[in-house]
Every structure is written in C-alpha cells, then in structure tokens.
Amino acid sequence: MSRFGKLLRIEVIKARKRPALWITLGVFTFFTVVTVLPNLFRAMEGGGQGPPFALPWIWRGVLQPPINMGPLFLGAAMILLFAPEFGWKTARQNVIDGLAKEHFYVGKVIAFVLLLAAFFIVPIVTGVAASIISPAPTGTFARAPELNHIFGYGLALALWGTIGFLLAAVIRGSGAAMGIMLLYLLVENMLTSVVSFWNAALDTLLGFLPTQLFDTLTRLEFYYPDELARANAMRAQNGMPLLEFPEHSVVVAFALGYVALFLGVAFVTMRKRDL
Amino acid sequence: MTDTPVVRTLDLTKRFREVLAVDQVSISVERGQVFGFLGPNGSGKTTTIGMLMGIITPTRGGFSLFGASDAKGHLAARARVGATLETPNFYPYMSGRDNLKVAATIKGVGNDRINECLEIVGLAGRGRHRFRTYSLGMKQRLALAATMLNDPELVILDEPANGLDPQGMKEVRDIIRILADRGKTIFLSSHLLWEVERMCTHVAIVRKGRVVKSGTVAEIVSEQVKALVRVQDPGALEAALADYPEATGVQATDEGTVVTLASDDLGALNRYLAGHGIYVSHLSRHQQTLEDAFIELTKGDFGSMTEIAS
Numbered sequence: 239m240s241r242f243g244k245l246l247r248i249e250v251i252k253a254r255k256r257p258a259l260w261i262t263l264g265v266f267t268f269f270t271v272v273t274v275l276p277n278l279f280r281a282m283e284g285g286g287q288g289p290p291f292a293l294p295w296i297w298r299g300v301l302q303p304p305i306n307m308g309p310l311f312l313g314a315a316m317i318l319l320f321a322p323e324f325g326w327k328t329a330r331q332n333v334i335d336g337l338a339k340e341h342f343y344v345g346k347v348i349a350f351v352l353l354l355a356a357f358f359i360v361p362i363v364t365g366v367a368a369s370i371i372s373p374a375p376t377g378t379f380a381r382a383p384e385l386n387h388i389f390g391y392g393l394a395l396a397l398w399g400t401i402g403f404l405l406a407a408v409i410r411g412s413g414a415a416m417g418i419m420l421l422y423l424l425v426e427n428m429l430t431s432v433v434s435f436w437n438a439a440l441d442t443l444l445g446f447l448p449t450q451l452f453d454t455l456t457r458l459e460f461y462y463p464d465e466l467a468r469a470n471a472m473r474a475q476n477g478m479p480l481l482e483f484p485e486h487s488v489v490v491a492f493a494l495g496y497v498a499l500f501l502g503v504a505f506v507t508m509r510k511r512d513l
Numbered sequence: 514m515t516d517t518p519v520v521r522t523l524d525l526t527k528r529f530r531e532v533l534a535v536d537q538v539s540i541s542v543e544r545g546q547v548f549g550f551l552g553p554n555g556s557g558k559t560t561t562i563g564m565l566m567g568i569i570t571p572t573r574g575g576f577s578l579f580g581a582s583d584a585k586g587h588l589a590a591r592a593r594v595g596a597t598l599e600t601p602n603f604y605p606y607m608s609g610r611d612n613l614k615v616a617a618t619i620k621g622v623g624n625d626r627i628n629e630c631l632e633i634v635g636l637a638g639r640g641r642h643r644f645r646t647y648s649l650g651m652k653q654r655l656a657l658a659a660t661m662l663n664d665p666e667l668v669i670l671d672e673p674a675n676g677l678d679p680q681g682m683k684e685v686r687d688i689i690r691i692l693a694d695r696g697k698t699i700f701l702s703s704h705l706l707w708e709v710e711r712m713c714t715h716v717a718i719v720r721k722g723r724v725v726k727s728g729t730v731a732e733i734v735s736e737q738v739k740a741l742v743r744v745q746d747p748g749a750l751e752a753a754l755a756d757y758p759e760a761t762g763v764q765a766t767d768e769g770t771v772v773t774l775a776s777d778d779l780g781a782l783n784r785y786l787a788g789h790g791i792y793v794s795h796l797s798r799h800q801q802t803l804e805d806a807f808i809e810l811t812k813g814d815f816g817s818m819t820e821i822a823s
C-alpha cells in the first residue's frame with residue numbers, strides 16, 4: 239500500500255464508526271433539506287417571485303442561511319475527529335506503532351479534505367435534486383456568479399474547517415476547542431461591530447479577519463449584482479451605509495492565506511510538541 | 514551486526530519546564546536481554562521510553578535503535594519494535610479488532626495476523642466488542658496483542674502489570690516469557706520489584722531521572738557489601754556510624770541495622786564500634802536481594818516502594 243493509501247485507510251477506519259461525526263453530518267444534511275423544502279413547495283405550487291427555483295438560479299436559494307452554517311459544522315466535526323486523539327492518547331500510540339508525527343498530521347489533512355468534500359457535496363446534491371423535482375424550467379448547472387458562489391462556499395468550508403483543525407491541534411481537547419471556536423466567533427463579531435462605529439478605515443481592515451471574511455464569502459450580495467443592488471436600494475431608503483465588498487480575488491487570496499496559515503501553524507505545533 | 518545494541522542512549526535528558534524528568538541517562542540493551550528499567554513512580558521511566566518512541570523530543574542527548582541514530586533511521590527502526598506506554602491507548606468507540614486494524618495498517622501487517630494476536634492474548638471471543646466495554650485486564654491484553662502484531666524484535670512494555678490482579682499478572686508474565694524464549698529483546702519498565710526479579714536478565718535502576726545503577730541482576734545485588742548489626746541501642750549505633758568513613762549507608766530494619774560498607778572488612782567495623790563503646794550482639798554479612806538494592810539506591814523518594822517491599 240502506498241503511504242497515502244495507508245493514511246487514508248487509517249483515517250477511514252477511525253471515522254467510520256464514530257457516531258459523533260455522522261450525527262454532525264446528519265444534522266447538517268437535515269438543516270440543508272429543511273431550508274430547501276419551503277422554496278421547493280412554493281415552486282411546486284407554481285408561485286413565488288424572483289428567479290426560478292431551478293438550476294442555475296437555485297444556488298442562491300440553497301447556499302444561504304442556515305446552510306452557510308455548514309462551515310461551522312465542519313469546524314466542529316474536524317475538532318471531533320482530531321482533538322480526542324490526544325485525550326485518548328491514540329495519537330501517541332499511532333506514533334509508537336510507527337507513524338511519524340508528520341504522517342499523523344497528513345492523515346488528519348486527508349480526513350479534513352474528505353470531510354470538506356462531504357459538507358460540500360450535501361448542498362450540491364440537495365440543490366440538484368431540488369431542481370430535478372422542481373417544475374421550474376432548468377438551465378445550466380451554474381453560470382459565473384453561481385460558480386463563484388459555490389466556490390466561495392467551499393472556501394468558507396475550508397476556512398472554518400482549518401480553524402477547527404488548528405484549534406484541535408493546539409488545544410487538544412474537543413470540549414475546550416469547540417468552546418473557543420464559538421467564543422472566537424462571538425468576540426470577533428463584537429469587536430468588529432464596536433469598531434465599525436468609530437473608524438471606517440479600521441472597519442475595512444477588520445473585514446479581513448477570518449469570521450468577517452467568512453461572512454463575506456457566504457453573502458448573496460457578494461456574488462449577485464442584482465442582490466447587491468436590491469440590498470443597497472433598501473439601505474439607501476433607510477439611510478444606512480451602502481454595502482461594499484473588496485475584490486473577489488482579494489477575498490479569495492485572504493481566505494486561502496488563512497487556510498494555509500492555519501494548516502501551517504497546526505503542522506508546526508504537531509511537530510514541536512510532545513504527544 | 515550482532516554486536517550493535519538494540520537500544521543505546523547517550524546522556525538522554527528531558528526537562529519539562531522546572532522538572533528534570535530524565536537526567537543524562539545512558540543505557541545499553543543488547544539483543545536477547547530482558548532488560549528491567551526499574552524505579553519508583555515519577556523517576557522518568559515513561560519519559561525515557563517516550564523519547565525512544567518518538568513522542569517526546571529530548572532536551573539533550575540522543576539514542577540509537579538497532580544502531581540507527583537519526584530521525585529517519587529511528588522511524589525505520591520502529592517497524593522492528595512493539596511498544597505500549599503507560600495505559601493501553603485505544604479508540605474507545607471502536608472494537609478491539611478495529612483498534613488492532615489501525616495498528617496493523619500502520620505497521621503494514623495483514624488481517625490474519627490480527628486474529629493470531631487476539632488468539633494469543635485470549636481475546637478472540639471479544640474482538641468484536643467495543644474497547645470501552647473491556648475490563649482493565651482485557652485492555653492490557655489488547656495492548657499486548659497490538660505490540661505483537663508486527664512480530665517485533667524489540668518489545669517495550671511500560672509497567673505491563675499495572676492494576677492487574679494476580680491472575681492477570683501471571684498471564685502477562687507468561688506472555689513475556691514466551692516472547693523472551695523466542696529470542697525477542699524485552700525492555701520492561703516497572704516500579705514493582707518482584708516482576709523484575711523474576712524475569713529480567715539485566716536491570717537499570719533509576720531515581721529522579723538518573724540511572725543510579727545498571728548491570729546484570731547478579732552484579733547489582735553482589736556489588737555492595739553489607740553488614741547486619743544488632744545492638745542494644747540502635748540510635749547510638751547510628752550516631753557512631755555517622756563518623757565511620759567506611760559506612761556509606763545505614764538502614765534500620767526489623768532484623769537489625771543494615772550497614773552498607775565501602776570495604777569488606779567486618780572486623781574493622783567491629784573494632785571501630787567497640788572503640789566507641791558500642792558492643793554488638795550480632796554482626797554478620799547481610800545477604801542482599803535485588804529488592805534491598807533497589808530500596809537502598811532509590812531511598813528517600815518513594816512512598817509506594819516501601820509498601821511493595823513489605
């Protein structure tokens with residue numbers, strides 16, 4: 239067996255019988271389906287304004303709250319899959335059994351990629367299935383804005399997934415890591431909302447913090463000009479500042495940068511610390 | 514090739530912040546030995562083994578496994594080792610068999626070997642049950658099965674009989690003996706003396722992270738000269754011995770006072786004591802056991818050992 243095959247097999251054995259993992263994925267799938275159903279029913283009754291509930295327009299009706307909670311679920315699932323290995327001392331035993339620490343890490347990256355794929359596929363399959371069921375006329379799978387949206391969702395998954403990955407590697411306890419992940423989410427949101435009152439320039443800068451970036455990546459207005467126009471018209475009416483987003487490429491670059499940074503710090507931590 | 518030690522450490526040192534857990538440990542384990550790494554709780558046995566197994570980075574010093582002394586060589590050498598550290602470490606939600614599957618995959622061993630090993634440790638009937646549901650004895654036996662998967666040349670067991678009942682300990686001992694008879698090198702850590710005394714060919718005694726003595730069991734026991742002295746007033750005896758340069762240790766026992774001597778001259782001791790107005794009712798060479806040697810060498814930092822010694 240190749241080294242990759244070996245690491246893959248090990249992670250599959252570990253994940254297969256882990257109820258917490260399947261429950262997390264199951265709950266997410268449930269949420270996804272529940273979010274899509276009302277739209278689907280409306281479409282089947284032949285009603286509703288806005289774009290048809292079918293490919294390619296369907297994505298903004300699928301990849302929207304609470305489905306964009308998927309990344310948080312992935313972060314949690316990653317913690318569940320990684321952190322207990324320290325408490326159980328199984329990471330230690332894996333190394334004793336002959337796995338290099340670095341290979342253990344690579345195994346977890348493989349698990350992360352597989353899990354990310356699962357969390358990515360669930361809404362995609364749900365969207366395609368809903369489109370097939372929906373009587374609305376179906377077009378192509380996705381056009382440029384939808385492709386960006388789908389890619390952005392994947393990136394948001396990677397962002398929170400690697401935050402979970404990093405927390406698991408550093409904190410080494412699933413309860414504490416999960417708590418800190420949620421706490422961080424809260425603190426960053428509080429911080430940015432406070433700062434946005436004082437200083438617009440600083441606010442723009444804080445927009446590049448992971449959670450704000452995640453927020454941008456999961457907003458319909460970021461991908462669809464008509465959504466942006468509608469939102470800003472509403473804001474103008476209410477005297478609110480207009481929505482502005484950085485360039486797509488900048489957001490993507492930052493998100494990828496974070497993913498690399500988190501995985502890198504996790505690697506260095508794994509390598510440096512005793513098991 | 515046969516001359517290369519299976520394990521050799523050189524000034525191996527590990528500091529955890531303020532705790533110097535392992536202090537310049539230099540030991541050598543040769544092929545075919547049953548090596549006892551012996552010391553009270555907290556003396557650095559687990560930490561030392563942890564460094565050998567690549568889970569703890571040494572602060573200073575180094576080691577070789579089967580002659581390999583760099584990281585890459587260590588990793589390759591570990592394929593020839595089977596080891597457990599402290600407690601049996603397994604996935605609680607997985608069956609014993611699936612747990613062994615993980616270990617077997619890492620070691621590159623096939624499934625047939627899993628059945629064999631479960632059979633050897635008497636867990637064949639419980640392989641499908643989750644690890645969580647196992648008794649401590651079963652967990653220990655599963656750990657033994659895991660170490661045997663790759664038919665290792667070196668077996669490292671950290672406190673293998675910890676928490677086992679007498680029957681369980683006997684089973685563990687039997688398995689170790691079988692492995693030793695097959696010519697495996699065995700590295701055994703323990704704070705339980707009788708385990709070592711019954712099985713080991715060689716021992717190293719550690720205290721507070723330092724190796725205070727190492728060699729064959731016979732060497733360790735016979736090297737020190739001891740005298741058993743009985744007097745009316747042991748307090749006065751101890752006071753007098755405090756100034757006797759040949760006395761390196763004094764220990765009060767139920768039988769009398771055991772005096773460790775730098776030289777073999779009991780007559781001189783007798784004359785010295787008489788000169789200080791102490792007349793002995795009994796003076797004899799004291800036959801030392803490994804247990805005595807151990808207690809002598811690790812004196813002062815163990816509550817647990819005195820329990821075991823009694």
Ligand SMILES: Nc1ncnc2c1ncn2[C@@H]1O[C@H](COP(=O)(O)OP(=O)(O)O)[C@@H](O)[C@H]1O
Pocket residue numbers: 529532533534552553554555556557558559560561
């Ligand atoms: N991860 C750690 N962090 C801090 N101190 C540790 C750690 N591991 C072990 N120690 C300390 O190092 C010393 C040796 O521990 P250990 O190797 O477990 O001893 P033994 O196995 O002989 O009982 C003890 O004082 C212990 O408290």
Ligand SMILES: [Mg+2]
Pocket residue numbers: 555558559560599671672
């Ligand atoms: Mg120990």
